[in-house]
Amino acid sequence: MRRRSPVPDDFPETLFRAVECQSFGKATCFLCGRRLGSRNRTDEHVFPKWLLHRFNLWNAQLGLLNGTDIPYRMLTIPCCNTCNNDHLGALEARIEQAVAEGPDAVRALPTPDVLVWLGKIMYGMLYKEGFLKRHRSRSRSGRIVPRADLESLSMHHYFLQSVRVPMEFQPKFPGSIQVFRVQSPEPAEFQFDYRDDTTALAVSIRLGEVGILAALQDGGAQDGFSEHFDRYRALPLHPLQFLELTAQFLYKSRLQTRVPKFILHDARDRIVVHQMPLGGLSLAPIFQPWDHEVYARILAMHTGLDFERLYHPSGKVMSWLNDGNGNVPAFDLVAQPWPASVQADNIDARTVELPPDEPPAG
Numbered sequence: 001m002r003r004r005s006p007v008p009d010d011f012p013e014t015l016f017r018a019v020e021c022q023s024f025g026k027a028t029c030f031l032c033g034r035r036l037g038s039r040n041r042t043d044e045h046v047f048p049k050w051l052l053h054r055f056n057l058w059n060a061q062l063g064l065l066n067g068t069d070i071p072y073r074m075l076t077i078p079c080c081n082t083c084n085n086d087h088l089g090a091l092e093a094r095i096e097q098a099v100a101e102g103p104d105a106v107r108a109l110p111t112p113d114v115l116v117w118l119g120k121i122m123y124g125m126l127y128k129e130g131f132l133k134r135h136r137s138r139s140r141s142g143r144i145v146p147r148a149d150l151e152s153l154s155m156h157h158y159f160l161q162s163v164r165v166p167m168e169f170q171p172k173f174p175g176s177i178q179v180f181r182v183q184s185p186e187p188a189e190f191q192f193d194y195r196d197d198t199t200a201l202a203v204s205i206r207l208g209e210v211g212i213l214a215a216l217q218d219g220g221a222q223d224g225f226s227e228h229f230d231r232y233r234a235l236p237l238h239p240l241q242f243l244e245l246t247a248q249f250l251y252k253s254r255l256q257t258r259v260p261k262f263i264l265h266d267a268r269d270r271i272v273v274h275q276m277p278l279g280g281l282s283l284a285p286i287f288q289p290w291d292h293e294v295y296a297r298i299l300a301m302h303t304g305l306d307f308e309r310l311y312h313p314s315g316k317v318m319s320w321l322n323d324g325n326g327n328v329p330a331f332d333l334v335a336q337p338w339p340a341s342v343q344a345d346n347i348d349a350r351t352v353e354l355p356p357d358e359p360p361a362g
């Protein structure tokens with residue numbers, strides 16, 4: 001799939017500056033690596049301004065890995081005005097428009113748009129946390145995200161460059177996306193949710209009626225489960241049902257045994273990224289076996305419900321995605337208000353204890 005970015009005058013030097021000389025700091029653009037001064041410096045909002053306004057998050061607090069909170073509006077990273085206003089600004093306009101139109105419009109977006117947009121959020125959060133101290137009260141404490149962790153994301157950072165330099169992905173962008181229609185609770189701040197697993201590079205985001213699960217760099221492994229996910233697209237999911245899918249997707253991402261490998265080729269007017277076959281020469285499964293107990297712990301973490309309530313030693317896990325006959329039950333926000341019904345641990349009695357509707361083994 002081909003990016004639409006025009007060829008910059010200084011291509012490919014601009015790519016090498018961004019990626020090979022990757023430097024971190026408040027005087028460097030997080031994306032292209034340009035030095036920042038008073039004339040070209042801007043602050044890029046990790047969660048874009050349109051999103052913060054739409055979901056009433058401007059003054060809301062976001063919990064960080066060090067246990068402290070930061071207002072969403074302060075979650076900014078250094079960015080040059082060209083990357084911010086031209087490249088990322090154009091991407092934001094496309095995403096904002098599609099989210100306003102709903103799940104079908106988001107599904108119709110080019111895959112790289114969605115994956116790069118989510119990738120910028122995940123990378124941006126880690127980048128910001130790279131500036132912050134792990135323990136704010138100790139002046140010499142380590143950073144929340146050690147610099148080595150950011151450097152290990154270098155391939156991901158490389159793919160983010162496709163928003164500003166021409167990059168062609170063969171056979172396709174090496175990630176997976178599943179989009180669902182979700183019921184939209186009131187008020188607006190309950191219409192937004194973001195979760196990620198930075199080790200597996202997997203993200204879940206709920207934006208009004210749009211629910212997206214994305215594995216940013218899995219080589220398309222979870223796209224192989226699209227048919228399995230189709231049954232959950234038949235009706236608007238309750239936010240709790242989307243959270244259950246989130247737990248399944250993020251856990252499955254962790255089980256992947258293969259890291260995709262790439263060959264990069266400079267074709268003069270673009271960089272061509274060839275992904276090697278995911279299976280390679282190995283006959284071993286692409287995913288480790290699914291463990292119900294581990295999954296139930298992840299489900300408990302995401303829902304805030306007790307593990308003991310969700311998991312039964314017989315190996316069964318509570319599910320809101322299966323009515324006991326293999327059908328997806330309809331949950332109604334009026335009968336089961338979100339998030340009140342879950343916080344009060346007063347969830348619908350129709351929930352059944354079953355092995356979860358896990359994505360099939362790879």
Ligand SMILES: [Zn+2]
Nearest residue numbers: 029032080083
């Ligand atoms: Zn830049």
